[in-house]
Amino acid sequence: MRFDIFTLFPEVFPSYLDASILHRAQEMGHLQVEVHNIRDWAKDKHQVTDEPPYGGGGGMVMKPEPIFAAVEDILGQPPECPVVLMTPQGELLDQDKADNLSKYPRLALIAGHYEGIDERVREHLVTDEISIGDYVLTGGELPALVLIDALTRLIPGVLGDPQAAANDSHASGLLEGPHYTRPEDFRGWKVPEILRSGHHARIERWRRNQALRRTSERRPDLLASFPLTDEDQKYLDSLNEKDV
Secondary structure: EEEEEEEOOOOHHHHHHHHHHHHHHHHOOOOEEEEEEEHHHHHOOOOOOOEOOOOOOOEEEEEEHHHHHHHHHOOOOOOOOOOEEEEEEEEEEEEEHHHHHHHOOOOEEHHHHHHOOOOHHHHHOOOOOOOOOOOOOOEEEEEEEEHHHHHOOOOOOOOOOOOOOHHOOOEEEEEEEEOOOOEEEOOEEOHHHHHHHHOOOHHHHHHHHHHHHHHHOOHHHHOOOOOOOOHHHHHHHHHHHHHO
């Protein structure tokens, strides 16, 4: 999968892209990320990419000309792949959205900055708008990295365990339950005996129950649309009985 990032601050990206799973994914050829500095397409000698907004008001607005020129120079006219604007006004990123976007072989990401982007970019160049949460950041660079990370995990072959992504929180529709590793006893806090039993069927049921418990406690809204089995419902009912 290839990402083309259009940004005013390309220096933000290398440290994260060159570490851990994203670095390994690039080395294996599963991921390609190209970062493009929008200033390189500004035509004036000062490489101006923002101007005060028409009608007054605070802040600066990113100009349309260098953004259109950058995207069309790299991706063609019209662009040959979806063009995603990272913006707090966009559709909230969740696991379903990540799954859908991961099907594309190539995505372009525009990282906004300052007060915002000229509306003509949104109307005539952008195909999708994505938000990572109901809050405002300084720019779209961090959200772009979040999106790349979320999608890269879904590329076949990136994670060592092919089931790892499917077992993550939200991937199955439930939050993940607790994890433990060595030592078995740390400051008197012991690993649950069931996890040391070697009984795989019982362990899987325990993990399922723990995921149900955690989801019920922290995100009960997720259970409303989750396809519960009879055994799941019985376990949740037992939790409710204990609370009475």
